[in-house]
Amino acid sequence: MTWENDMIGELLEEVELSGMDTFLEDSGISMTFYELLEKIIDQGWGVDSITDLVFWVKDLLYAEISANKMLFLEVILITFCFSLLRNSAGSFGSSYISDVCFLLVYSVLAMMLLKSMYIFQGVVAHVIEQSVSFMQVFVPCFCTGMFFSSNTYTSAGFYQIAFVVIYLAELVFEKFFLPCIHVYVLLQIFNHFFEETQFGNLAELMESLVNWGLKMTGAAVFGLSIVQNLISPVKDRISQGTIAKAASVIPGAGGAAGSIGEVLLGSGMIIKNGIGIAGIVVLLCIGAGPLLKTGVLAFLYKVMAAVTEPLSDRRISDCLKQLSGAALLYIKIEGYCLMMFFITIALAVSATSFAF
Numbered sequence: 001m002t003w004e005n006d007m008i009g010e011l012l013e014e015v016e017l018s019g020m021d022t023f024l025e026d027s028g029i030s031m032t033f034y035e036l037l038e039k040i041i042d043q044g045w046g047v048d049s050i051t052d053l054v055f056w057v058k059d060l061l062y063a064e065i066s067a068n069k070m071l072f073l074e075v076i077l078i079t080f081c082f083s084l085l086r087n088s089a090g091s092f093g094s095s096y097i098s099d100v101c102f103l104l105v106y107s108v109l110a111m112m113l114l115k116s117m118y119i120f121q122g123v124v125a126h127v128i129e130q131s132v133s134f135m136q137v138f139v140p141c142f143c144t145g146m147f148f149s150s151n152t153y154t155s156a157g158f159y160q161i162a163f164v165v166i167y168l169a170e171l172v173f174e175k176f177f178l179p180c181i182h183v184y185v186l187l188q189i190f191n192h193f194f195e196e197t198q199f200g201n202l203a204e205l206m207e208s209l210v211n212w213g214l215k216m217t218g219a220a221v222f223g224l225s226i227v228q229n230l231i232s233p234v235k236d237r238i239s240q241g242t243i244a245k246a247a248s249v250i251p252g253a254g255g256a257a258g259s260i261g262e263v264l265l266g267s268g269m270i271i272k273n274g275i276g277i278a279g280i281v282v283l284l285c286i287g288a289g290p291l292l293k294t295g296v297l298a299f300l301y302k303v304m305a306a307v308t309e310p311l312s313d314r315r316i317s318d319c320l321k322q323l324s325g326a327a328l329l330y331i332k333i334e335g336y337c338l339m340m341f342f343i344t345i346a347l348a349v350s351a352t353s354f355a356f
Helices: 002-014 018-026 033-043 047-091 095-148 152-191 200-248 254-308 314-351
Strands: none
Touching: 018 033, 018 095, 033 254, 047 095, 047 254, 047 314, 095 152, 095 254, 095 314, 152 200, 152 314, 200 314, 254 314
């Protein structure tokens, strides 16, 4: 296996990984992409890696809950104080004082919740920007690995599909979906200032636009990737088979040429698959932390809505419930964006992992 390992090492040196290393350094990941690639090729993904991942997720969850517990306590305290003020005003038979107390308390809560939602939007926007930046430096590396495994047609197809997904992430997700959710949040907050709903249908329209838009975008990317990976790999296998048969008929050297070709092709396939898996691991590192952060915040909104319902005005608990739905929309955008890149890479890796 020494000669094969040397060949894999020589081919790896031909892949330009400086852009990936710069991206990982800017993202705060201490390991270089070459080190990650070597670890995946040599060791794979073992039990130790999974154990480290579980401990990392546990620590991250604890840190996020600790960081957001003050928001939870502040909302509960404010609603409890409002309940006391409302009961005191009710004992004097003054509905005017009760309404003024509600407006004051709800205005304070609205500012706190808008600030929290602004954090949501910033986290999701940052994930989209990081994912796009990652794909822009990852695509040339992965296409080079495809060339090493003699998948020229698939490489060209992956290049096109990848930049379609990048364009969708930048234009549709960041420029359309995120502003729609921001409008949805504002509508829900203003909607609960009044006893009767004023913007319920408009808020529902915004939610439907985001949900249906995400489903259509995901289906389009999935369909394009499947169609592309049904055709291009077949062309590559035909060309690989033609070259192998042509080399085998060379008098006296056909067997040796065929063996060398198989080793080269196998080494290139290992590098290509290693780059693809390493790219998926980096995507998971980019998205796992923000997904957990937004998930914890969405869960806290659900808990706050449940706890405040018996303590305060129905409008406050309903607002918190609707904002938890907005938090889930942010999580969906984040998840769909990462899923589109994940599917694009995974389908390209799996479709080109078989020799003719």
